[in-house]
Amino acid sequence: MAMSAIRDFSLPTPAQCSVMDDEARATVGIGTLMERAGWAVAREIRKQFRPCRVLVLCGPGNNGGDGYCAARHLERAGWPVSVAALAPPRPQSEAAAAASRFRGPHVPFTAESARRADLVVDAVFGAGLSRAPSSDVMEVLSASRMLVAVDMPSFIDGTTGEVLCDGSHDALSGDGPSRDGPSGDALPDYALPDYTLTVTFVRPKPGHVLPAGRRKCGTVVCADIGMPLSCLEAARPDIFLNAPGLWHVPAMSPEDHKYTRGVVSLCAGAVMPGATRLAAAGARASGAGLVRISAGENACAYRLGAPGLVIDDAPLATLLEDVRRKVWLCGPGLTGAEVEASLPLLLDAGRIVLADAGALGWAAGNPGRLAGVAVVTPHIGEFTRLFGAPGADRVCAARRAARELDAVVVLKGSVSIVAAPDGRVALNDHASPALATAGSGDTLAGVIGTMLAAGMPRWEAACAGVWIHGEAGRNAGDWPIAEDLDRCLGAARAEAIRRDAATVEPGAGGLACETQDLAVKRPA
Numbered sequence: 001m002a003m004s005a006i007r008d009f010s011l012p013t014p015a016q017c018s019v020m021d022d023e024a025r026a027t028v029g030i031g032t033l034m035e036r037a038g039w040a041v042a043r044e045i046r047k048q049f050r051p052c053r054v055l056v057l058c059g060p061g062n063n064g065g066d067g068y069c070a071a072r073h074l075e076r077a078g079w080p081v082s083v084a085a086l087a088p089p090r091p092q093s094e095a096a097a098a099a100s101r102f103r104g105p106h107v108p109f110t111a112e113s114a115r116r117a118d119l120v121v122d123a124v125f126g127a128g129l130s131r132a133p134s135s136d137v138m139e140v141l142s143a144s145r146m147l148v149a150v151d152m153p154s155f156i157d158g159t160t161g162e163v164l165c166d167g168s169h170d171a172l173s174g175d176g177p178s179r180d181g182p183s184g185d186a187l188p189d190y191a192l193p194d195y196t197l198t199v200t201f202v203r204p205k206p207g208h209v210l211p212a213g214r215r216k217c218g219t220v221v222c223a224d225i226g227m228p229l230s231c232l233e234a235a236r237p238d239i240f241l242n243a244p245g246l247w248h249v250p251a252m253s254p255e256d257h258k259y260t261r262g263v264v265s266l267c268a269g270a271v272m273p274g275a276t277r278l279a280a281a282g283a284r285a286s287g288a289g290l291v292r293i294s295a296g297e298n299a300c301a302y303r304l305g306a307p308g309l310v311i312d313d314a315p316l317a318t319l320l321e322d323v324r325r326k327v328w329l330c331g332p333g334l335t336g337a338e339v340e341a342s343l344p345l346l347l348d349a350g351r352i353v354l355a356d357a358g359a360l361g362w363a364a365g366n367p368g369r370l371a372g373v374a375v376v377t378p379h380i381g382e383f384t385r386l387f388g389a390p391g392a393d394r395v396c397a398a399r400r401a402a403r404e405l406d407a408v409v410v411l412k413g414s415v416s417i418v419a420a421p422d423g424r425v426a427l428n429d430h431a432s433p434a435l436a437t438a439g440s441g442d443t444l445a446g447v448i449g450t451m452l453a454a455g456m457p458r459w460e461a462a463c464a465g466v467w468i469h470g471e472a473g474r475n476a477g478d479w480p481i482a483e484d485l486d487r488c489l490g491a492a493r494a495e496a497i498r499r500d501a502a503t504v505e506p507g508a509g510g511l512a513c514e515t516q517d518l519a520v521k522r523p524a
């Protein structure tokens with residue numbers, strides 16, 4: 001992966017952070033980074049809150065070390081600060097050194113102490129969270145009126161975004177129906193707290209982007225603490241925030257003709273013309289040069305109302321003689337029998353195939369039927385029927401499926417996961433709940449088809465399609481229907497090209513993040 005992608009888009013997992021820390025130990029030193037991390041936490045708190053009584057909850061590891069440093073910096077700024085330690089840091093550790101430099105009051109690690117504070121800083125566990133925190137810890141966090149997390153809320157798994165708490169998975173994990181946590185668990189007798197602010201370091205982590213971490217963290221600020229880029233690179237991050245710059249969508253060129261912009265072809269069926277038409281419209285609206293529907297004897301149903309579409313009634317085998325028609329969408333609007341009659345022909349002819357909807361149903365329980373396709377775009381139900389329930393770690397499940405199928409897997413959800421067979425994963429939070437409407441997935445298939453037809457490599461094409469579709473959803477007004485996305489797709493593609501061109505200058509903004517919530521702040 002290019003260094004700029006690692007710098008600007010990577011989301012290192014806690015395990016990769018630990019590699020990064022090992023590298024940093026030999027260069028900049030953990031004590032220095034901890035000092036800067038604590039300083040960054042204090043700075044954000046001073047910026048976002050008025051002076052008030054602060055309690056810093058410190059765990060035994062380096063997350064706690066950051067907490068002691070933050071407490072000292074806040075105290076120096078004149079804020080009333082006390083510390084409650086869950087357990088002392090290991091003797092001779094950097095965290096122990098940081099703890100010894102805090103000279104302010106210590107109070108017991110209890111819910112009562114938390115209730116007395118106006119603001120509670122959670123520096124209990126960060127990247128080192130290895131299991132569900134005890135109910136004692138959860139009760140103290142839940143008693144807090146206002147919470148700021150150092151690096152990560154102490155009950156959120158930084159890799160999966162999953163809530164870890166004693167004996168029970170939180171109902172917020174994942175995207176609903178697929179949640180496969182143990183059923184019938186007793187609910188814990190505390191409410192899971194929401195955070196106002198999370199200050200993380202170097203780069204955001206997958207747990208800040210994925211549900212339920214995303215919802216629990218509040219505003220996420222990522223501080224540049226001067227971690228050498230070489231340390232981040234050594235950690236070999238392979239999960240990325242999906243945004244322009246991670247991929248490059250072709251712009252319009254004066255020399256363009258419809259075949260350079262790309263031809264998208266779709267297989268159509270007899271009974272669900274709507275889905276095929278929505279996918280075709282999505283392909284056209286996102287900039288395909290030409291969109292053709294292979295409708296056979298159903299051609300009449302597709303010829304009505306869309307004059308810019310070319311409808312073919314010749315047999316598929318004849319159409320496949322045209323080698324300019326490289327990219328095919330198979331599945332939207334098709335029954336299993338119709339998929340069976342078309343998909344094998346497309347694959348035998350060596351076409352770049354995106355399989356969705358009916359094609360995924362046709363291969364349920366037997367994903368090998370899709371061998372040879374370039375991209376699959378399942379929602380969680382389709383994914384489960386194809387590959388089995390993904391469990392709490394959807395990134396891992398999508399990656400495994402991509403490897404197994406040797407295809408790019410777009411697992412659609414509130415945060416869509418785009419996994420490549422080589423292990424790269426992009427997480428897309430650039431979307432809108434407005435996209436959760438029938439037909440929106442068909443539109444997405446069309447947009448990805450256009451990106452493939454424009455010559456983009458398949459993972460990049462899928463990432464770009466998902467982002468552009470999300471951007472259109474954000475601009476399609478209140479309660480849009482799938483058709484409303486089409487009028488926003490051209491502008492969304494243009495916005496992707498504009499943002500890509502306005503690439504962040506290396507070093508100027510440090511390790512850049514897309515959204516303001518994930519903005520990077522450098523130490524002054």
Ligand SMILES: NC(=O)C1=CN([C@@H]2O[C@H](COP(=O)(O)OP(=O)(O)OC[C@H]3O[C@@H](n4cnc5c(N)ncnc54)[C@H](OP(=O)(O)O)[C@@H]3O)[C@@H](O)[C@H]2O)[C@H](O)CC1
Binds near residue numbers: 020021
């Ligand atoms: N790279 C950076 O950006 C830097 C980040 N920093 C901060 O360091 C932490 C990570 O520090 P680490 O020491 O690796 O881990 P933690 O402090 O999060 O926690 C480790 C200790 O906590 C114990 N633990 C973990 N889970 C539980 C639990 N559920 N119950 C009880 N105890 C728990 C763990 O014990 P084990 O038995 O599992 O070993 C450890 O004792 C990162 O988040 C940043 O805040 C650095 O300051 C600088 C660079």
Ligand SMILES: [K+]
Binds near residue numbers: 124
């Ligand atoms: K924490």
